[in-house]
Amino acid sequence: MKASLWTQDLGKSFRLHLQGGIRIPVLEHVDFAVAPGECVALSGPSGAGKSTLMRCLYGNYGAEAGRIHLMHDGAAVELTGADARAMREIRRQTLGYVSQFLRVIPRIGALDIVAEPLIARGAAPELARTRAESLLLQLNLPRRLHHLPPATFSGGEQQRVNLARGFAPGYPILLLDEPTASLDAANREVVIALIAEAKAAGTAIIGIFHDVEVRDRVADRLFEVLPIQDAA
């Protein structure tokens, strides 16, 4: 089956100009692919570059070497060469990303934060809010919180808003960076169910899961990201 997203010889290093221009290599020769309905878990010790890889896939970090391809709107698109506007369009339609932390927008209620990407994809505002509400309830965020801006929420509550926002639009490709990190057991189960549901709907998922139990229940296979040995 054709992949939803695949990389070719992907590499990424950081050059720190403020620290005398030292170069820190993080990723080299990364080749992997994820198919529709498949969940690939990135594994490897912390600091190996799993999050960096995720951010490269999302276009948040610029890939330095190699290629990232994904299926967008029925055609293969190369990400590292895509301009900012094309990237925005890909993010709106195809590529979702749930980071570890919610980016709080002042004065916007939880429900509207979740509904926003749906509306951006063209959903009717009423439908979008209905879907947002049912997701928030499914993630056990009580109704009384739905219209409050999440700035004052606890870490777990914010993470659930973040998850709802990521799962709401039904992106064909979804990147999950430690989605269950600050959740209790009950909510962890909800997330596992949401992932299974998304996979069944054909979503390709790439995730970082510190919780091995969760990882083993959702991932179809592992992709190992190893630290680069300091070359001489």
Place this chain on the structure above:
Amino acid sequence: MSRDEAYNFAYLDENTKRMIRRALLKAVAIPGHQVPFGAREMPLPYGWGTGGIQVTAAVLGPRDVLKVIDQGADDTTNAVSIRRFFHRVAGVETTTRTSEATVIQTRHRIPEARLTEAQIIVYQVPMPEPLFRLEPRLAETKRMHALADYGLMHVKLYEDIAKHGHIATSYSYPVMVDGRYLMSPSPIPAFDNPKMHRMPALQLFGAGREKRIYAVPPYTDVRSLDFEDHPFRPHRAKAHCALCASCTSYLDEVVTDDRGGRMFVCSDTDYCETRQAEQQKVAAA
């Protein structure tokens, strides 16, 4: 009477008159547009009509008949002085009768009688720039005129309605000339504005201190600015003239004693006297 030969005809030297006439021709050619001119010192202070008097001097010929009014009256100090001035330096005939005059210099009024093609009316203008209270930068007001960028003037009218419930501007009410230039009609009452519209007489405006001349040629469209839901309404006191009983002329309120007594009389003295004379004739007959 012959004129005082110590002065050039109509006081100003011929070159100055020629300069003013050139400015007048340009002003007539661009109705409502303010034309700068080299205003001279005149033997009267600024604010007493130095602009109007120079325009009058430039258009006056020996056979002209001059009328001068101040707030509609022929007999105020300013009007009498200017009339006597031109009688002396130009030797022209003067009159208080609107119908007999060929040149009428005015401060703050337009006569009630309809003017004719054979007449010229010269307005004394203290501040020619209609936008000056709204936009203090002169260069900017010039640009606004050049680009017909007049939204600001409606802002002023908007503010009037917001504050007073109606357009409270009762004099110097801005007009649009020939659909192009925004113009100050000089401090005439808004009541007089409709008389400017398609007036058969040539209308000339002189501002001495500000050194500007502008003009409205005969039969030119002159529209008072307004809103669709707050149309322009010429305002006059709801009263009759105590002397001639006119209920259509513009009235002045006159305090008659120190116990609150007051009456309304026509501001246009010639109009009022003419009516009174006719009424006496009818009564006598």
Place this chain on the structure above:
Amino acid sequence: MSAPLLEAEGLRLRFGAVVALDSVAIDVHPGEVVAIVGESGSGKSTLLRVLAGQMRPDAGQVTYRAPDGTPHPVHDMGEAALRRLMRTDWGFVHQHARDGLRMGVSAGGNVGERLMAVGARHYGNIRGEAAEWLRRVEIDPARIDHLPRTFSGGMQQRLQIARTLVTRPRLVFMDEPTGGLDVSVQARLLDLIRALVADLGIAVLLVTHDIAAARLLAHRIMVMRHGQVVEHGLTDRVLDDPQHPYTQLLVSSVLAA
């Protein structure tokens, strides 16, 4: 994809020995918020003025696309056309509200001016629309007849935004719209701008030295230094993975929220 609303290339401008703009290119598409960041003297405000037609570059071209698709070279349009554009299809929000407001005119008159300038002549409608816009920028419509000088700095700035957006421009230039305001007031204003811009689908060219403001509002970001664009791209890409030494310095100088 839609054609850009505004497009510039090869912009150069010198003030004597100082290079204000050096080969600057930029485009802004409908509904897009583009931030121009950099410190004072980097040329960002000059760039804004050149793009808005208020200043002529030594070289290069700025092209504006009219709603019917016709491209117009901004610096050949003539002042009359440019002014018309500035009160219809474009808007300019100044850093200091007093540069963008008429301080002696009521709030309602300030908002209504643009409507009247484009021919609105019905007092009731103008006033109704002004009240509606005051509400949208979170000013109590009961203050419609108050003078801007009785407003706080944040309210004045919001009034300036209402006055600019009332004719629903497609492109708004903003020069440090939150500069000089208290931090708490800044946040509210930024959020208001964000919501209005998203609602109305307005394209914005935002000049700011406030990285947080750029992150909140902008889809794309351009980093300027010494008159050059040293880095540009997606806002989160430029700010989270800055490549140029100057961008790294700029980003590292921001205190983490």
